[in-house]
Amino acid sequence: MDLIEISWVLLIIGATAAVAWLIAPYITKIYTHESSRIDRIFDPIENLIYRTIGVDKNRGMGWKEYFLTGLSVNLIMMAIAFSIFLFQGVLPLNPQHFSGLNWNLALNNVISFMTNTDLQHYAGESTLSYLSQTAAVQFLMFSAPATGISMAVAMIRGFRVGAKDLGNFYLDFTRTIIRLLLPLSILVSLVLVVLGVPQSISGYAVVRTIEGVTQQIAIGPIASLTSITQLGSNGGGYFGANFAYPFQNPSPVSDILELSLMLLLPTALIFVFGRLLGKKGESKPVFIAAYSMLGINLLIGFLQKVNLGPGIETRIGGFFSTFWTVISTSTNTGSLNASLYAMSPSAVLSSFMSMFIQSTPGAVGTGLIYMIMYVILTVFIVGLMAGRTPEYLGIKITARDVGLIMLAFIIHPIIILIPTILAYTTGAAAQIGIGANAIGFTKIFYEFSSAAANNGSDFFGILANTPFFNIATAIVMFVGRYAPMCILLALSGSILGRKREAMSGLRTDSLVFAVVLVGSIIILVLLVFLPFLALGPILAFFEGRMNFFG
Amino acid sequence: MSKIKGNKFGQRVRPLIIISLIFLLICGVAYPLLITGVSQIFVPYQANGxxxxxxxxxxxxxxxxxxxxxxxxxxxxxxxxxxxxxxxxxxxxxxxxxxxxxxxxxxxxxxxxxxxxxxxxxxxxxxxxxxxxxxxxxxxxxxxxxxxxxxx
Known part of the structure; x- marks a missing residue:
């Protein structure tokens, strides 16, 4: 990295974090229901929605009801999107006459989008109708982050002094979309169209080139998808080539904007966290920890230089492709503006670290959920070392709490490692031409790490459209999303209403705590995953590889 | 007895289905159409590729x-x-x-x-x-x- 490149990194990240800090008070009010001037616009819309649903605005939910409501709504949304994918051939808005998807690809798709993963075993431009790209994909791209944010807010409510319930899922979900995701997406979509991202539903253009060749140009509702895919940690592309395709990312200017959007809401939610607790200082260690780990990811990622060449777009170049890959995995968005094959072993190693930690700062909502989990775990470890009762915000941390956290923590390696091994033992890897070497192992290991972390970037794309990979990753994405969410909401539910002690333990709003937090996260994650990293990207690095072609 | 249970089940499931359909319409239909309409009117050159x-x-x-x-x-x-x-x-x-x-x-x-x-x-x-x-x-x-x- 040269000085100009370092300046770009600092400028883009600094500016995004500043905007995130500015919008945090607004986002906080969405969940505290504190009145604001903007109510005049949104209240009537929301009240109409609540009346149609038939939900009592004043009724709070316990953790079980909150989680089950969210899960059930998600299951119904998956069923709707599944039907659209399956029957798109006979449904309207299909000018290219694409046929319906096979059941295992459709299943993989709906779980992928609903779990905020956006792993794509297909190329959108040659597979999905306009109806599928909007009513299925864009619909789920709003619903998934809205579910994630709602769950995170509910979890935080359990830690609030005097809280009686975790809130109401219907209200949180509705307000997240109406007051946050929808207005932001409308604004960003329009800016993207001005920058050159198409938005049309009148069919692909067919032209005769200067040399007399017939060319088909895939135009569609691209801008409206591109904005929410970045804002909501989704990462799915309208095109198979994702953000390397010029229609999703036409210029260096769009590239920088789209890159920043990935960081915006995960960072803003860190500031919202302290405000919701009523203790702004508690955001400090979380922000420092998330951003120092992001810094470590950048340092690892840029260890090897990526040059313009195969797999890298001319208008984007090697530096901005590497930068994007690190930010995209650090926020578990999973979009790519270059081929992962063109990335260096060090950049891929950095991506793995993000997908294992999931809080650097992680996806919108879930990144924060995991960070709170790490904070409590660190409080417990420090408490053991200092020989005093561990407590967080004056709440005594019990053995049961730590048991729940360990359960949530251990699910992640289990759902990555078992299917990785199965892919080799069942012959599914060999079937798609993947060998048992550093490069091949990295690709399979990445596929399941990405699915488990609900990241969505991958090496395979359409290559993995086989029953084994469709079904195995679907299960991994589902468990990776809902199991930790359920466990950590249960934790919050058990903390709700627990007696608060006078703050006597370790101060968690300090720099020292942030340092210990980062240390314990990295040690825990490396203890679990280091042997597997050694077989993959680390071995590739020492083999002197510069990319993952071949 | 089973009839009462059935009604209760209906009462529980109805809001789940309705909220899904509402946001299908808002995010999956109205929103992309709004962006398409505005883009086609104000920046048709970019909107059409x-x-x-x-x-x-x-x-x-x-x-x-x-x-x-x-x-x-x-x-x-x-x-x-x-x-x-x-x-x-x-x-x-x-x-x-x-x-x-x-x-x-x-x-x-x-x-x-x-x-x-x-x-x-x-x-x-x-x-x-x-x-x-x-x-x-x-x-x-x-x-x-x-x-x-x-x-x-």
Whole structure:
């Protein structure tokens, strides 16, 4: 990295974090229901929605009801999107006459989008109708982050002094979309169209080139998808080539904007966290920890230089492709503006670290959920070392709490490692031409790490459209999303209403705590995953590889 | 007894289905249509893929490569991610100048000047400067109409 490149990194990240800090008070009010001037616009819309649903605005939910409501709504949304994918051939808005998807690809798709993963075993431009790209994909791209944010807010409510319930899922979900995701997406979509991202539903253009060749140009509702895919940690592309395709990312200017959007809401939610607790200082260690780990990811990622060449777009170049890959995995968005094959072993190693930690700062909502989990775990470890009762915000941390956290923590390696091994033992890897070497192992290991972390970037794309990979990753994405969410909401539910002690333990709003937090996260994650990293990207690095072609 | 249970189940499931349908309509239908409508009215050029017109017919998009093959034209770089990378670096453009000069008789100095005049102005701020291949070839045709008379 040269000085100009370092300046770009600092400028883009600094500016995004500043905007995130500015919008945090607004986002906080969405969940505290504190009145604001903007109510005049949104209240009537929301009240109409609540009346149609038939939900009592004043009724709070316990953790079980909150989680089950969210899960059930998600299951119904998956069923709707599944039907659209399956029957798109006979449904309207299909000018290219694409046929319906096979059941295992459709299943993989709906779980992928609903779990905020956006792993794509297909190329959108040659597979999905306009109806599928909007009513299925864009619909789920709003619903998934809205579910994630709602769950995170509910979890935080359990830690609030005097809280009686975790809130109401219907209200949180509705307000997240109406007051946050929808207005932001409308604004960003329009800016993207001005920058050159198409938005049309009148069919692909067919032209005769200067040399007399017939060319088909895939135009569609691209801008409206591109904005929410970045804002909501989704990462799915309208095109198979994702953000390397010029229609999703036409210029260096769009590239920088789209890159920043990935960081915006995960960072803003860190500031919202302290405000919701009523203790702004508690955001400090979380922000420092998330951003120092992001810094470590950048340092690892840029260890090897990526040059313009195969797999890298001319208008984007090697530096901005590497930068994007690190930010995209650090926020578990999973979009790519270059081929992962063109990335260096060090950049891929950095991506793995993000997908294992999931809080650097992680996806919108879930990144924060995991960070709170790490904070409590660190409080417990420090408490053991200092020989005093561990407590967080004056709440005594019990053995049961730590048991729940360990359960949530251990699910992640289990759902990555078992299917990785199965892919080799069942012959599914060999079937798609993947060998048992550093490069091949990295690709399979990445596929399941990405699915488990609900990241969505991958090496395979359409290559993995086989029953084994469709079904195995679907299960991994589902468990990776809902199991930790359920466990950590249960934790919050058990903390709700627990007696608060006078703050006597370790101060968690300090720099020292942030340092210990980062240390314990990295040690825990490396203890679990280091042997597997050694077989993959680390071995590739020492083999002197510069990319993952071949 | 079972009837009461059935009603209770209905009461529980109804809001789940309704909220799903409401946001299907808002996020999956109304929102993309709104963006489409506004974009088509105010920025139709971008909204329709920056299509390029030449002599009254549409010949491509500024954002999508079209794989030129004839020796008289600048060619796209092959092997990039999207397969439709519309740009080439200055070096890649300069490297093609001798070939184009041989097949058209246009002096190499003039071709180099044309490449330099067509460098994407914003690309200079973000790393390697580059040129758009279609724009460059259209500029060639415009500058040397007699040489490129074979183009309809």
């Amino acid at each position: 920056e299509l390029v017109h030449y002599h009254g017919s549409t010949v491509g998009s500024h954002l999508i490569a079209q794989n030129f093959t004839q020796p008289e034209f600048f060619h796209d770089a092959v092997g990039s991610t999207s397969g439709v990378d519309p740009d080439i670096t200055l070096q890649q453009a300069y490297a093609q100048v001798p070939r184009i000069s041989r097949s058209t008789g246009i002096p190499t100095d003039s071709l180099i000047a044309l490449v330099n005049a067509n460098v994407n102005p914003i690309s200079k701020f973000f790393g390697d400067p580059y040129v758009n291949v279609l724009a460059l070839n259209l500029a060639l045709i415009k500058a040397y109409p007699s040489v490129y008379a074979f183009v309809e």
